[in-house]
Amino acid sequence: MPAGTLYRGREGMWSWVAHRVTGVLIFFFLFVHVLDTALVRVSPQAYDDVVATYKTPIVALLEYGLVAAILFHALNGLRVIAVDFWIKGARYQKQMLWTVVAVWTVLMLGAIYPVLGHAARELFGS
Template sequence: MSTAAAAESAIPAPHSPQKRRTLYRGDPGMWSWVLHRITGATIFFFLLVHVLDTALVRVSPEAYNEVINTYKTPIIGFMEMGLVAAVLYHALNGVRVILIDFWQQGPK
């Protein structure tokens, strides 16, 4: 490789915004999208656990009572508050998405 070619290759090419490929764009809409997916998955997981622990009463009422007693801890109480926040965020953000998608003045 010649000296001139080595010097040219050491200079970085101009960075154009069109060529830049990234998944993260950093705007509030993306954070809204990410949090909407996370809260949706969290709510789904809660509903799955809720159905399973409620179905446990048919299998063994004693086991059901033991599971319910584990839910009476402060940690689970904190998680329940988080669940309420997740449901509220997910619902309100869903309304926002509906308004943006189906109302002409929504994006404004």
């Protein structure tokens, strides 16, 4: 690996890829969200039907994925800011990435019940 490359093939590159992928996923969610919300002006009944489909356990899993994407994108964005603007950021980018992963994991474990609790009750009873 050439000297001076910070990301190529290492943790930083995968963080870069994950940041872009989560950004695209969040954009797609926002696009669909705006469209389905706009549906209320066209047909309130159609809007109600669409919203009813969102109350399924499968959609709860997708919501958990959305929470995962938003949290990673936000935390990694803070890491990118630190790498760019902190004078020692590039030196500690690997440690900061693993800190992001650790914080993300803890937050995702904490989000299991609030996000997936309804789906679990729906599937297995209360």
